[in-house]
Amino acid sequence: MSVITTRKEDGLLIVSSNNPPVNALGQAVRAGLAAAIKEASGDSEVRAVVIRCEGRTFFAGADITEFGKPPVGPSLPEVVDLIEASTKPVVAAIHGTALGGGLEVAxxxxxxxxxxxxxxxxxxxxLGILxxxxxxxxLPRIVGVGxxxxxxxxGDPIGAKKAADIGLVDRLADESALDADAIVFAKEIAGKASHPKSSERADKISEAAANPQVFEDFKQKNAKRLRGFEAPAACIEAVRAAVELPYAxxxxxxxTLFMKLVMGDQSKAxxxxxxxxxAASKIxxxxxxxxxxxIKKVGVLGAGTMGGGISMNFLSAGLPVTILERExxxxxxxxxxxxxxYERTxxxxxxxxxxxxxxxGLLTPTLSYDDLADCDLVIEAVFENMDVKKEVLKTLDSIVKDGAILATNTSYLDVDxxxxxxxxxxxxxGLHFFSPANIMRLLExxxxxxxxxxxxxxxxxxxxxxxxxxxVAGVCHGFIGNRMLRQRQDQAQAIILEGAKPWDVDRVLTEFGLPMGPFQMADLAGLDLGWSxxxxxxxxxxxxxxxxxxxxQKTGKGFYDYDENRRGSPSEEVEEIIAEFAAKSGKEQRDVSDQEILERLLYPMVNEGAKILExxxxxxxxxxxxxWLNGYGWPAYTGGPMFWADTVGLQSIVDGLKKHETAFGSGFEISKLLKEKAANGETFN
Incomplete structure (x- = not known):
């Protein structure tokens, strides 16, 4: 059966796509759309065209199975141009999502x-492209530049009501009568003498043409969000071209911008x-x-920051939660x-x-373990101490019904x-949520x-x-994320005794794209965590x-000195403390290059990742x-630590680890898997 079918109804050609699950714009769909438009143009009985989709959505974008393969025509730009050039007006009937190429068709x-x-x-x-x-x-010609x-x-989608407000959608249909309303609409416009072609409109871009400062203002307003990414800057440049150049x-x-991006490292990442x-969801x-x-009812032990955040995840998903505290x-x-x-949200x-x-209303607070007895899942979020967690699990085991899942939110300890x-x-x-648990996307x-x-x-x-x-992670100290983090933290502490300044270490990592460096993170969390x-x-x-x-930060000084707005600046006192400590430890101070800081802190993480795989x-x-992308803010445009290592070259990683082997200490070993892949010219991904 063809993925694109057509039928005539009352002077209309109804073009339907049925390409489950999301009507992706693969070659067969593109070819079918092109043929349908040609059919309409060649049929004198057809006065207008309606493009609609079966299933749960309009065209939701490109066919990802075609990524990386040689293109087969017709291309999507050719199809979209053909639709716009149609001598018969074309109506897009949209439900579900119209994303990417799907919106371009519309x-x-x-x-x-x-x-x-x-x-x-x-x-x-x-995806690092435009x-x-x-x-x-x-789009700028239809809705305006802003x-x-x-x-x-x-890249964030908007709802249909907002789309109607800005002129992207011409009419809202009844939720359960899209096809009927689209047919009525198509009949209404069929008799018009002319029909708007997006590429020929200029009214919505005239304001930006008169005031090009709008582009610089947008860049400045979104600078923090866009830092380090190449594609957003190219997108801005492309929209500017819509204002300054003829459509063609x-x-x-x-x-040109698209091809440059698609061939670049960031898009690949x-x-x-x-x-x-x-892939991560597949076991x-x-x-x-x-x-x-x-799972119809969830129990959470601990109403602190972590327990409260964990509870919010389930409450927001409509699952009842019983939350337990001692006092x-x-x-x-x-x-x-x-x-x-919730009120802030x-x-x-x-x-x-x-x-x-x-x-x-779904939250039940309690001081009694007995109220957890009928839960289908109970998660403990108590103090990170093995004896405490064992005692809690023993108690839960004796109270919670058979068949229920007992979960520990430990971030380091042995789940077995x-x-x-x-x-x-x-x-x-183990269900290791990351703090703040109601916001962070990662769940180990x-x-x-x-x-x-x-x-x-x-x-x-x-x-x-x-x-x-x-x-999914196996049982080991720190699992995946914290096990690798330990390598970075150890080197951060070591390298400041050799002459690197804490703020230089942080700067190198933030310039790399991480949201903060190890010393900024330590000050934010509190240096006295676990200190007595x-x-x-x-x-x-x-x-x-x-x-x-x-x-x-909470005391106004840590590795940094902080002002009343918690802005940090280098501290002379900390420099003196580190120098005194280095002298006592017999460490000779020297200049440490940015490249060495990067290699010393990040290469051991890759090595530990290889051991985790081994x-x-x-x-x-x-x-x-x-x-690392979802739990620790690793910059997405590098693809994550293992993908980044592939782009650096695994032999370069091995060479760097060997170069710094003495600094890593006597117990350090280079991963066998890493050495083998480097020697064979292979990659992790």
Whole structure:
């Protein structure tokens, strides 16, 4: 059966796409659309055309299975141009999502009608490219430069109601009557003498033509968000071309920019991220017919920052949560913070007051373990101490119903050791949320030796329900993310004793693209985390800083000195402390280059990632990338640490590790897998 079919009805040609699951614009779809438009043009009985899609969505973008393969015509730009050039008016009937090439098809149509729930967008920038079928030239002409920049440069979709407000959608249809309303609309416009062609419009770009400062203003307003990315700057340049050049020349400019981006490292990295997120959800050794455990009620132990954040994930997904604390005051405080978080979200227009109350209505605070008995999943978010966590799991094991999942939110500890204190180790799993848990996308799912397939599969499915990006990790100290982080942190502490300044270390990593360096992060978290005044012995720089009440941003000084707005500046006192400590340690101070800082801090992370793969603690190198991209702010345009290592060259990584081997200490070893791949000219991905 053809993916594109046509039928005539009352002087209209109804063109339907049926290419599940998302009507991707593959070659057969493109060819079918081109043939349908030619059919309409050659049939004197046809007065107008309606393009619609079967299934759950309008064209949702390119066919990702064609990525990296030689192109087969007709190309999407050719099809869109053909639609716009049609002598019969064409109406796009939009439901679900019209994204990327799908929206470009709609832009080529003379009119657009959409149901209110539809979403429209040009997300290509998120793959490191820009719309390449005239999208950067047509959209500004339809909606104006300001709205076009927002959509194209951020890649974020907009709802149909907003699209109607800005002129992208000509009419809103009844939610359940799109086809009928589209046919009525097409009949209305069929008799018009002329029809708007997006490429010929100039009214919406005249203001920007008179005031080109709009482009610089947009850049400045979004500078922080766009820092380091190449595609957004190219998108701005393409939209500027729509204003300054004739349409045909603007399209040529768009194509030139598109080809430069698609061949560049950033686009390759961002496409790697796109596919890697999807790969991470696949667990290789779990049978497809493994049954899921129904999760209808969740229990959370601990109403602190982490427990409250974890609870919000489930409440927001519509799942009832019972939250347990030891004391009423702590419980009230935790519930109050959850409400404040929701109310803050509502004040920004991202939730309604009704949604806030609905979420809070699903929350049951308690001081009694017994109230967790009928939960299907219980997550402990108590103090990071093995004895404490074992005691909690023992108690839960004795109270919570059989068949329920018992989860630990540990970030370092041995999940197998925790599971061993229960009578049901097969029901125990690690669910390592990242703080703030209601915001951070990453969820490390730690698979114990005895964790059952159904518990693991259920946890993965649940992660999608609460809108997390989940990665499966094996049991080892720190799992994937924190195990690699330890390598970086150790080198950061070592290198400042050799002469590198903390602010230079941080600068090198922020220039690389990380949101903050290790010393900025330490000051933000608080240097006194895990520090005790009673047992402090001035044995590390951190201990000395804490002893001098330099405990981070909260005390106005840590590795940095802070002003009233918490802006940090280099500290002479810290330089003196480090110099004294280095002298006591016998470390000779020297100039340390930016390149050495980068190699010393990042290359050991890659090495540790390779060891994680060697040991089978991660399924694939791309899973490691996803952990670091979503949990630690690794810059997406480098693809993650393992993909970045591929672009640097694995032999260069090995050579760098050998060069600094003495600085890494006597226990350091280069991964066997890393050495083998480097020697064979291979890559991780």
């Amino acid at each position: 832009l080529g149509c003379h009119y657009r009608i959409a149901v209110p729930s539809a979403k429209l967008g040009l997300p290509e920038v998120k 719309p390449g079928a005239g999208g950067t030239q047509r 709205d076009a920049l927002q959509m194209i440069v951020t 020349d603007g399209v040529k400019k768009e194509r 961002l496409r790697h991220v796109f596919f890697s997120e999807r 290789d050794d779990i049978p497809a017919d493994t049954a899921l455990i129904p 009423q005051e702590a419980l009230d405080r935790g519930v109050g913070i959850i409400r404040k978080n 509502a004040s920004r227009g991202k939730m309604t007051d009704v949604q806030v109350e609905k979420a809070m 050791e925790i599971a061993a204190v229960t009578k049901r180790p097969e029901s125990v799993i 799912i730690v698979r114990g030796d005895k964790t059952s397939a159904s518990v693991l599969k259920t946890s993965m499915a649940l992660s999608k329900q609460i809108k997390k990006v989940a990665v 005044k009673e047992t402090s012995s001035s044995s590390t720089v951190r201990e000395v800083l804490c002893e001098r009440d330099r405990r981070g 040991e089978g603690k991660a399924q694939r190198a791309s899973d490691i990338d996803i952990v």
